[in-house]
């Protein structure tokens with residue numbers, strides 16, 4: 001067993017971390033306050049190869065392993081969770097094409113993302129169906145020479161600026177998950193209505209909107225796989241994307257910890273630094289312990305996938321555990337800052353708001369536990 | 381054009397430095413190494429020059445231990461073409477480093493037209509390797525360079541001097557240029573750059589290969605120590621309006637007579 005990253009992986013992580021610290025972190029509060037996407041920063045990240053890490057070499061990408069790409073996610077999230085959400089949503093939308101698309105579709109849809117910075121949106125959630133994704137009501141109807149898409153999607157990251165939408169719908173809702181299909185829709189297709197930006201608790205610089213499809217005619221060659229393949233594609237996407245989201249929690253938790261630990265040595269109460277009080281020491285110890293445990297779980301869940309092994313249980317474990325400890329670590333970081341932690345003048349307040357979303361999107365912490373339980377019980 | 385860059389690997393600026401057991405150097409076991417920040421300006425300038433002069437190559441040379449070759453890999457990932465590593469302990473003195481660099485450059489098989497270095501290394505802050513190296517190679521050197529132009533074989537260099545003034549030099553190649561902050565904005569190594577760097581040639585030499593031996597040592601380190609702890613600052617309590625005037629007078633007195641800053 002070897003816990004050492006390869007020298008190349010260390011370099012990848014270092015580069016992403018350097019970028020996060022120098023280019024993202026100093027501007028995170030500003031864009032959080034404004035609620036605007038920092039396109040110049042995102043573009044710069046793209047230029048360095050930090051965006052769309054899931055695109056294979058054959059189609060102009062870097063050909064990273066899952067472990068490589070989550071090292072990047074972990075580092076970028078140290079800089080800003082909201083910016084990372086904008087970056088990660090691209091992978092979420094492109095992965096179904098990598099997983100379920102044919103070579104022609106990969107060339108058509110993925111390669112443009114390696115030629116200039118573009119955004120993509122993953123459209124699964126609906127107003128009436130979030131956790132119960134198999135019950136989605138958006139329809140994809142075969143109309144002979146094209147598909148007709150109708151329905152509303154909710155909470156779609158990058159929606160306002162996306163060049164392409166990876167949309168899940170059903171061709172027969174009676175079939176439940178067996179009817180789910182995935183189709184790629186390009187932004188200029190008539191019938192797409194983009195909603196107003198949602199006003200959110202955190203990840204404020206990322207763009208989240210509803211997207212409505214009204215009689216949208218989509219070319220036949222945009223369907224990923226066959227009708228009914230969508231669920232399989234979505235599940236495989238999650239095996240890859242859940243470790244990524246989990247890694248973002250580790251990065252955010254590490255950032256919260258670093259701020260709180262430093263502050264605890266600088267602030268004196270009762271004649272000594274906060275870090276001299278056992279109550280604070282226990283908090284710091286708890287944080288450090290949980291972050292390292294989460295990191296190992298996340299790395300293993302990614303490594304398993306790279307070994308070609310099934311990682312569903314560990315991907316959900318990593319996602320739930322990291323999100324939950326991030327929430328706890330960020331809350332404790334605010335606690336250690338005391339009154340200052342509650343103020344926007346200090347960085348941990350944003351981190352606590354940002355942490356909450358990780359327990360919700362990409363499957364809530366409850367849903368991850370359902371997945372884990374199902375996997376565990378099925379082996380009994 | 382044969383462009384060379386000398387890069388040093390130094391402890392990350394956030395490292396807590398401690399002396400090693402026998403005081404002959406610092407503890408290097410758990411140090412995270414980075415490229416000396418001033419050398420990043422040197423690498424960037426070399427890459428800009430390479431882009432401007434068709435057919436140029438950039439060779440990076442480093443003297444130091446092999447356990448981690450961060451600085452060379454970073455330079456290659458930024459876009460340098462090849463690397464030379466002269467393997468040694470990390471505690472050589474400036475003379476030995478300069479002589480080893482000279483040997484490394486010569487062993488590369490290329491005759492340098494221009495050599496870029498940082499103006500100083502942020503670990504030992506000796507500020508003499510560039511000048512020693514230029515002297516050994518019998519070429520002119522200009523240090524603390526903040527402006528670089530190259531046209532028709534002539535190099536025009538701006539150099540910062542005391543008082544904020546600037547000196548302008550016109551030099552013909554070969555020349556050694558020791559770079560300062562402000563010269564350019566170093567690029568990041570891109571991810572594709574990192575992947576490509578793995579396939580670039582790295583020549584590894586020993587001190588013996590470049591003709592350097594223990595006899596070349598001019599400075600022997602023997603007693604590394606941490607600086608004494610700073611005495612705690614003085615505190616004044618002027619919360620009480622009654623004593624504010626006297627506290628202010630006391631502070632002004634101390635600033636004038638003890639600290640001598642006003």
Ligand SMILES: Cc1cc2nc3c(=O)[nH]c(=O)nc-3n(C[C@H](O)[C@H](O)[C@H](O)COP(=O)(O)OP(=O)(O)OC[C@H]3O[C@@H](n4cnc5c(N)ncnc54)[C@H](O)[C@@H]3O)c2cc1C
Nearest residue numbers: 122123124125129130131155156157360361362363364366
């Ligand atoms: C900022 C933001 C960005 C997002 N980006 C995207 C995106 O790009 N694309 C996309 O498709 N979606 C996106 N989402 C949607 C997100 O994935 C959903 O919000 C999430 O899956 C939860 O669905 P819901 O909001 O409908 O909550 P619900 O499903 O209504 O759940 C409400 C609560 O009930 C719990 N719950 C539900 N079912 C069970 C059960 N069986 N047992 C126990 N508890 C249960 C949940 O855990 C949760 O706590 C985003 C959401 C947000 C907030």
Ligand SMILES: Cc1cc2nc3c(=O)[nH]c(=O)nc-3n(C[C@H](O)[C@H](O)[C@H](O)COP(=O)(O)OP(=O)(O)OC[C@H]3O[C@@H](n4cnc5c(N)ncnc54)[C@H](O)[C@@H]3O)c2cc1C
Nearest residue numbers: 267269270274277278279280335336337338339340342343
């Ligand atoms: C929105 C807001 C409104 C407020 N309104 C008022 C007001 O109207 N009037 C007023 O007087 N104050 C007010 N406060 C101040 C508030 O009461 C203080 O912020 C609070 O008492 C904590 O003090 P502190 O912020 O200096 O944190 P610190 O005292 O620096 O504490 C920082 C952290 O260290 C912990 N800690 C400190 N000492 C120990 C120890 N010995 N052992 C273990 N842990 C320790 C604390 O529990 C905390 O987690 C307000 C604060 C806020 C944020």
